[in-house]
Amino acid sequence: MTLTQYYTATTLDGFIADPTNSLDWLFTRKQEEDGALNYGDFIVGVGAMAMGSTTYEWILDHEFAGKDRAEWQWPYDLPCWVFTHRQLPVVPDSRIEFTSAEVASVHKEMVAAAGGRNVWIVGGGDLAGQFADMGLLDEVIVSIAPVTLGRGAPLLPRRIELRLDELGRNGDLVGARFSVVRPPA
Numbered sequence: 001m002t003l004t005q006y007y008t009a010t011t012l013d014g015f016i017a018d019p020t021n022s023l024d025w026l027f028t029r030k031q032e033e034d035g036a037l038n039y040g041d042f043i044v045g046v047g048a049m050a051m052g053s054t055t056y057e058w059i060l061d062h063e064f065a066g067k068d069r070a071e072w073q074w075p076y077d078l079p080c081w082v083f084t085h086r087q088l089p090v091v092p093d094s095r096i097e098f099t100s101a102e103v104a105s106v107h108k109e110m111v112a113a114a115g116g117r118n119v120w121i122v123g124g125g126d127l128a129g130q131f132a133d134m135g136l137l138d139e140v141i142v143s144i145a146p147v148t149l150g151r152g153a154p155l156l157p158r159r160i161e162l163r164l165d166e167l168g169r170n171g172d173l174v175g176a177r178f179s180v181v182r183p184p185a
Helices: 039-043 053-063 103-114 125-133
Strands: 004-011 015-017 046-052 080-083 096-099 118-123 139-145 162-170 173-180
Touching: 004 039, 004 103, 004 125, 046 053, 046 103, 046 125, 053 080, 053 118, 080 103, 103 118, 103 125, 118 125, 139 162
Parallel strands: 004 118, 004 139, 046 080, 046 118, 080 096
Antiparallel strands: 004 015, 139 173, 162 173
């Protein structure tokens, strides 16, 4: 069964990026490649992904800074949907589709493209929340860093009921896997 998963990292006070969309707070933390809820184990189960425009632009800024557009190479060999209402630079030869459609209609395409594997909601928190609002988010998998920012981009800017299914330490981080609790029908 295909799961739709929001896999991310957050500060202790619940922010996925600082007010300038920086992740510097995360990259100073030690992680173990084979630690609890590690990226390597997670990504092998992913068949499609979605992200918002700010996340997409962050990848462009950090993967391709100073490179000629002809040198750009998308770091994922997965179909990817970028939710945006703006015109954004296109990465040549990538499997990226830009959309401003509702998440419910795009989700069906994503599940089909995933081919029985999972769908990864990369970020941000509002996009993950939109999937949750439509009853389409199954899991939140989060690495919690021992730092606070006080403000920035929130992990999930709405109320979502969750059930803790797994907890572990990965270097400096605490990893937690939650199932989304859906209200009784």
